[in-house]
Amino acid sequence: MDSLRIPILKIGDILIASIQVALHDASAVQFKDDLLQKIHDTRAKGVIVDLTALDVVDSFIGRLIADIAAMAGLMGTRVVLTGLQPAVAITLVELGLELPRVLTALNLEKGLSMMQRLTEESGDDAA
Amino acid sequence: MTQPKTAVIRSDLDIVIARTMARDAAKALGFGAIDQARIATAVSELARNIFLYAGTGNVSVKEIERSGRKGIEIVCEDQGPGIANVDLVMQDGYSTSRGMGMGLPGAKRLMDEFNIRSQEGVGTTITCRKWRG
Numbered sequence: 001m002d003s004l005r006i007p008i009l010k011i012g013d014i015l016i017a018s019i020q021v022a023l024h025d026a027s028a029v030q031f032k033d034d035l036l037q038k039i040h041d042t043r044a045k046g047v048i049v050d051l052t053a054l055d056v057v058d059s060f061i062g063r064l065i066a067d068i069a070a071m072a073g074l075m076g077t078r079v080v081l082t083g084l085q086p087a088v089a090i091t092l093v094e095l096g097l098e099l100p101r102v103l104t105a106l107n108l109e110k111g112l113s114m115m116q117r118l119t120e121e122s123g124d125d126a127a
Numbered sequence: 128m129t130q131p132k133t134a135v136i137r138s139d140l141d142i143v144i145a146r147t148m149a150r151d152a153a154k155a156l157g158f159g160a161i162d163q164a165r166i167a168t169a170v171s172e173l174a175r176n177i178f179l180y181a182g183t184g185n186v187s188v189k190e191i192e193r194s195g196r197k198g199i200e201i202v203c204e205d206q207g208p209g210i211a212n213v214d215l216v217m218q219d220g221y222s223t224s225r226g227m228g229m230g231l232p233g234a235k236r237l238m239d240e241f242n243i244r245s246q247e248g249v250g251t252t253i254t255c256r257k258w259r260g
Contacts, residue, residue: 022143022146022147023143024139024140024142024143025139025142025175026139055150055163055164055167056146056150056164056167056168056171057168058146058168058171058172058175059172059230059233060171060175085164086160086161087160087161087163087164087165088164090161090164090165091161091164091165091168091237094165094233094236094237095168095172095233095236095237096219096232096233096236097233
């Protein structure tokens with residue numbers, strides 16, 4: 001299967017993945033696997049998944065994102081979702097998928113500052 | 128008038144093709160961005176149901192008109208195993224092992240009208256409509 005790979009960038013202790021194309025199911029699952037492996041390999045403290053370019057998030061992708069956040073959480077890594085379009089937020093809630101346990105920020109910039117706060121806090125805890 | 132269009136569902140790639148087709152049709156019919164997302168998302172749920180439970184099927188979209196009001200009609204057909212208890216699958220949270228328990232009731236909430244005809248061993252046809260505000 002020629003599933004396309006979503007690039008995952010590392011900046012300091014944070015990984016950033018910006019999903020720019022409509023994901024089909026196989027590529028979404030590939031992204032989950034790649035991201036969790038990359039968290040393990042880089043020991044990232046946080047992950048930002050930017051969805052600005054997505055105009056449809058159906059229950060499959062929504063559920064997968066919730067799973068990614070839960071799985072990364074088990075590994076000790078925070079996930080912040082950024083850039084959800086208004087239409088996507090509306091359809092997710094109408095679908096019944098409110099992602100209550102997923103951290104979100106309006107855009108990538110706000111997501112980065114949220115992540116910096118979160119990782120500093122957890123750094124203090126560890127010290 | 129946009130022409131009726133059909134997408135054949137055979138793989139998960141076709142789910143993306145079907146919802147893109149539905150979004151483009153909704154846009155051409157003058158639906159706003161939020162309704163376009165609702166329609167595309169509903170088609171994504173229904174096309175995934177075809178792929179998961181029947182393997183193959185068709186999704187077609189066309190323009191409709193009633194009492195001077197324009198809308199879009201989406202018909203999803205398969206010759207899969209059919210649904211034994213339609214009331215049950217329309218309950219939130221109900222799912223067989225592979226689904227999310229959200230597909231059909233979620234798609235219904237996103238559309239204005241929603242009808243399922245299904246017969247075990249014969250297949251399922253779901254017809255749903257959304258009217259332009």
